[in-house]
Structures are given as C-alpha cells and as structure tokens.
Amino acid sequence: MQTVGVVEGAVGGSDRIATLATLFPNIGFESLGPTWPERVPLHVKILIASVDAASATDLDSALQRLRQTPSNLFTIVVLRNADVTSTRRLMHEGAADVLLDPVSEPALALSLERLLTRDRADGGKGGGEIVAVLKAGGGVGATAISVQVAALLAQQAGDVPRVCLADLDLQFGAAAFYLDLGDAVTISDCLSAGVTLAETPFNAQLAAHRTGVRVLAAPRELTPLEFITPPIVDALFDGLRKNFALTMIDLPSVWTAWTNRALQLADRIVLVTNLSVPHTQLVRRQMAVFNTQLLSDKPLILVCNAMDSEQRASVSLKAAEKAIGRPFDVVIPADERVMNAAINQGVPISNIRRKTKLEKALSDLAERVAANALTNAASLGR
Numbered sequence: 001m002q003t004v005g006v007v008e009g010a011v012g013g014s015d016r017i018a019t020l021a022t023l024f025p026n027i028g029f030e031s032l033g034p035t036w037p038e039r040v041p042l043h044v045k046i047l048i049a050s051v052d053a054a055s056a057t058d059l060d061s062a063l064q065r066l067r068q069t070p071s072n073l074f075t076i077v078v079l080r081n082a083d084v085t086s087t088r089r090l091m092h093e094g095a096a097d098v099l100l101d102p103v104s105e106p107a108l109a110l111s112l113e114r115l116l117t118r119d120r121a122d123g124g125k126g127g128g129e130i131v132a133v134l135k136a137g138g139g140v141g142a143t144a145i146s147v148q149v150a151a152l153l154a155q156q157a158g159d160v161p162r163v164c165l166a167d168l169d170l171q172f173g174a175a176a177f178y179l180d181l182g183d184a185v186t187i188s189d190c191l192s193a194g195v196t197l198a199e200t201p202f203n204a205q206l207a208a209h210r211t212g213v214r215v216l217a218a219p220r221e222l223t224p225l226e227f228i229t230p231p232i233v234d235a236l237f238d239g240l241r242k243n244f245a246l247t248m249i250d251l252p253s254v255w256t257a258w259t260n261r262a263l264q265l266a267d268r269i270v271l272v273t274n275l276s277v278p279h280t281q282l283v284r285r286q287m288a289v290f291n292t293q294l295l296s297d298k299p300l301i302l303v304c305n306a307m308d309s310e311q312r313a314s315v316s317l318k319a320a321e322k323a324i325g326r327p328f329d330v331v332i333p334a335d336e337r338v339m340n341a342a343i344n345q346g347v348p349i350s351n352i353r354r355k356t357k358l359e360k361a362l363s364d365l366a367e368r369v370a371a372n373a374l375t376n377a378a379s380l381g382r
Helices: 014-023 056-067 084-092 105-122 142-157 187-191 230-243 257-265 277-292 309-314 317-324 336-345 357-370 373-379
Strands: 002-006 027-031 044-052 074-080 097-100 129-135 163-167 214-216 246-250 268-273 300-307 330-333
Touching: 014 027, 014 105, 044 056, 044 105, 056 074, 056 084, 056 257, 074 084, 074 105, 084 097, 084 230, 097 105, 129 142, 129 230, 129 257, 142 163, 142 246, 142 268, 142 300, 142 336, 142 357, 142 373, 163 230, 187 230, 230 257, 246 357, 268 277, 268 357, 277 317, 300 317, 300 357, 330 357
Parallel strands: 002 027, 002 044, 044 074, 074 097, 129 246, 129 268, 163 214, 163 246, 268 300, 300 330
Antiparallel strands: none
16 A cells, blocks of 8 residues: 655645545555654655745755655645745756645645556656766766666667667766767757657667667756756656666766756666775765765665776775775776777777676676666567
C-alpha cells in the first residue's frame, strides 16, 4: 500500500483526511506532524504540505525543502496567499503540484489521482536508466572515462540505439570532441527547438558515433550555469529515459540546484577522482554533501582514475580509502599514450591497442555502470 504523508493543517483536520481515505481505499494517509519535516519517511510516496506565500521565511524554507526532495517523492504544496510568482518558484524547484488554499476536495482528489497514476505508469521513474558522472575536482579525467565507457556499452548493445552520453558541463564540456562529433546537437539546440524535452525524439535527432553511442553535446559557447533549472532536468531525464536504455550524464564539478536534482533523479552515481591528498579530501567533501542532500543511499561507484606508480609511491591506496571511509570500486591505471591517442582520433581505446590494463579496467567499470540496464532493455525489446 502506498502512503501519502500530510502535514497537519494542509488540507484540514482529521475528518478531511478520513474523507480522502474513503476516496482512495488502497492508499494510506499518515500525519507527519505540525511542520514540514526535514526528513520525510522513506515509505511516504506523496507529501502534502502547506506554505504561506506572504511569509518570506516560510516560502524560502519550502523552496529549500523542495531542492532536497528525493526523486521518488511527489510534493503537493497547498499555497496560502497565493500569487503567480510564488507558484512559479515552487514549481521551478520541483513541486509536483500547487493547489490554492483552502483546497477543494475535487482538486485534491484529482491531483492525487494524477500523481498516483503517473507513479504506476512510470514505475517510480520508468523507462531507461540514468547514471550521473560527478568529478571530485577538475582534471580527473571523468569525461574521457564517460566517453570510453559509453562507447564500449554502445558496441555491446549492437545496432539498436540504446546508449546515450549527455554532456551537461555547460562551460567546459568536451565529450562530443572526444568522439570527433563537433557538430553534435547540443542541449541549447534542444531547448530552442520549441519541443518539450520530455517529448523530444532523442534517439533520432542526436548524432551517432561509429560505436553506436548517441551524443547530446554541451553548448558550443560558454553558458551560465543557471541556463539549466530543476524542471528542465526533470523533462530532459524523462525524454532520455523514453529513448534510451542507458544514459550517462557528464556533470560539471559544481553543486547547483539543478545538478542536485540530476543526482537525485539518477539511478547510480559515478564519482571520479585521482590518487592524491587534495583529491582524497575533495572526495570526502563530496560524500559529506551526499549525506546532507539525502543521497547517501544512492548506489555509488567510486573510481580512482589514471593511477601510476609515482602516485602509488607517494600516496597509499589503502590510506586514501581509509581517509575516504570506503574502498574504491574501480582503479583505472594511467596510460596517457593510449588514452590521448583515442581522444585525438575520436575512437575507443581498443582501436588504439587491445587487451591493455586500461581496457580491462574500463570494461569492469562499464559492467558496473550498466548493471542490468541493457539486458533488461533487450528482454523488453527496447
């Protein structure tokens, strides 16, 4: 049975909740106390909370709560003293619906029915899976890894376009260049096309590399980070899930409201770092943010990239793992000659040299990234 959590006073008293319970006999309604809780219980699938638009403190607190909302929780905001600006801000930050206070029973019932139907149809998220690639800091080689893993998985998928690489590093994204696809469609192109991202036929419109991976490129010009918003991420991810069995998202090395939303919506996170004292501290910092943003339960693949004998001599791998508080899942050896040649030619590393330690490590990472996404898609005919 699904559970709807209700903040006291959002829809009225216990009699109103009892009436809703009779309209939805297969749904459980649970009181969450007098105020919007900092941590909503995991079993709650829909939250109903009230916000007073006339109170700047109340509104700002609600906006902050919405930014931290996990991807599997729908939030209905009942808005007192409503105005257009406040409504838009709440929707912009991720509210599933905004209803005017006092909320009518039919309006609330319709909103609940829509969200419950959407959840059943999407299975919580639905469609393909999305893996977010996050850098512990600049220059760790995350883009090169993303490109090679996506190309490898696309080759395994065969002729069906099942794998996509989306470069959302708005200011320094270079994934398309790593695959020699300088004219690839960008996220800016998609947003200016006049078609909602959720309905965009990405599998037909995106450039295809010879391996079969489809590429959504970063903007051609340096673009402000606020160009993307959480609702844009929601629509983009919906569209990518519909079109591909697996999408890898290359994120910038900064935290914003929309990158937070991307991480919340992702099925798995790949965190890439190098073996050094500064990078070890950066990993600890990133993982501390995971805890504060309720991402600590999200499947995480921790990657130590480009490790060579000189690094191993100066920093112990075990010491780094102890400082981080967990082991690395994949350790990728440094092989600059092979990797640089692959980048310059826009090809998989296997085209440069086969059966290297680098190829073996990337294959291991590819298995972890894909999990069962491609197998499940093939069994479903996608």
